[in-house]
Amino acid sequence: MLTHEQLYGNKANPNFEELLRVIKGQIPSKPVLFEFALNDRLLGILSGEARENNTSRIAPFRRLIRAFTNAGYDFTTISAWRTNTLHFVKGDLAEKESRSLNSGNMISDRESFEAYPWPDPELGDYDIYYDLREELPDGMQLIASGNGGLLENVIDLVGFEDLSMMTLLDQALTTEIFDAVGSRLLRFYEIVAPIETVGACIVNDDWGFKNQTMFSPDMLRRWVFPWHRKIVAAIHKSGKKAILHSCGQLKDVMDEVIDDMKYDAKHSFEDQITPIEEAYKLWGKRISIMGGIDMDFLARSTPEAITNRSKLMLEQGLLHGGYALGSGNSIPEYIPDKNYFAMISAINS
Amino acid sequence: MDLARLVELGKIDKNTPHPPALIGQDGVLELTQLAIKKEIKAQIILNEGLMPGMHAIGEKLSRGEVFITDMLIAARAMNVALGQLKPFFLSGEIQAKGTIVLGTVKGDLHDIGKNLVKMIMEGDGWEVKDLGTDVSEEQFVEAVNNSTDAIVGISALLTTTMLHMGSAVQRLRENNPNTKIYIGGAPVSQSFCEEIGADGYFSNPHGLARELRKAPKLLI
Structure with missing residues (x-):
């Protein structure tokens, strides 16, 4: 196990209040890290358990919490796919290193829409969020996220190209599908956000390709954004903060993310779209900026270059507030461990 | 209208x-x-x-x-x-402008970008041989062997799968040094294109068709 002491020379002392300061746009009293997900190899290194231990329902979460604690985070992210609280059944999603947005679709018309086994979010077992109270170190809280987002799930259920056609040729059915998914995701967040172990929520929903949003902003405004507005309001109603994780080119809708949906923080940035340094300058005064060290940069740069860039971003965050250091998206298996550690080691300085 | x-x-x-x-x-x-x-x-x-x-x-x-x-x-x-x-x-009353072999690189199942390029190229009068996704170097080579005048378009979504483009370009070069190879996809850049020795990179799906219209002799 790689402990916090081995990484940073001191014992772990998570303090969720520091992350909250960042999310509120304030200057934290220490450098703060943010990450959506760590790959299983890293979880093994950081927890001391090479493989997930399923001997009890708590065991996999204990491993997760230990890994996040040792890595220096003030929180542990916990996704609905881990807690199995809300899951939209998908068709055959063939996967390699990526998967097609056109595969696995189960809904093609009204008949298949009505036959679809819609999940009931009320039936999820939310006890795990309560039971983890005993596992969390003092000062640490959970950040809860959904099992995919609204647009992501609708694309999975219909297929991207078929959904594109449906938005033009059968708008009534399109509306019903978005509402069926959106209402369930809203209920999920209404249930998890008030739980005392949950300090904030990530609403994860990719909206963009490299050059533009996947659907026109008008379509997003019609079918996607109203549900996000409701989800953020539900999270805020519980006194918690809402972090949007959304990949792709979103410049045309960032004002709405901030002013209309009222997200507190934005996560996921790509150098080829808006490098994190530019994103922080563009939007950092209006919404907190999380992570952003580009995935390709993390995968292919030297540890020295990664640490230097990370330090520079941290310095900006400690000068102006509203920034936590992390990757542009997550830490998948293909990011070399030494590069990940080079990034987080920047908080040492 | x-x-x-x-x-x-x-x-x-x-x-x-x-x-x-x-x-x-x-x-x-x-x-x-x-x-x-x-x-x-x-x-x-x-x-x-x-x-x-x-x-x-x-x-x-x-x-x-x-x-x-x-x-x-x-x-x-x-x-x-x-x-x-x-x-x-x-x-034979209508002649295609030429043939393009398209595919998403090995390990990668993403197909939105490739499909867009396919639609645009077909709409521009090209015959498209779509090899689909997760296409091996051998499949690209075989397709070019079957259409020796074809140009090749390779797509990738991820930083990891993008790296397979380099070996695909190399294999195609070994097989037919004159084949023009173009690349695209979210993580791809002009510098990466130069690094692996491809003939061109386009940041949007319409880029290749536009360039071929401007200077077909130069590019094919």
């Missing part, structure tokens, strides 16, 4: 409820059928009737004035018209 404009707007046929302003009006299907009935040369229907519509929507997509949804429905309208023109392709 002319055929090109109907393609651009994605008005597939009379029954298509899109765009709302043209509900009940003839679409690409009916106008193409009418043009054939009037014995307008198939190559003219294609070159002057249909292709300008795809050019227009492709240009607008590259400028961010329309969205992929608009391109997809325009391509569907174009495909309906190409179905009507199929006998003329088979008889």
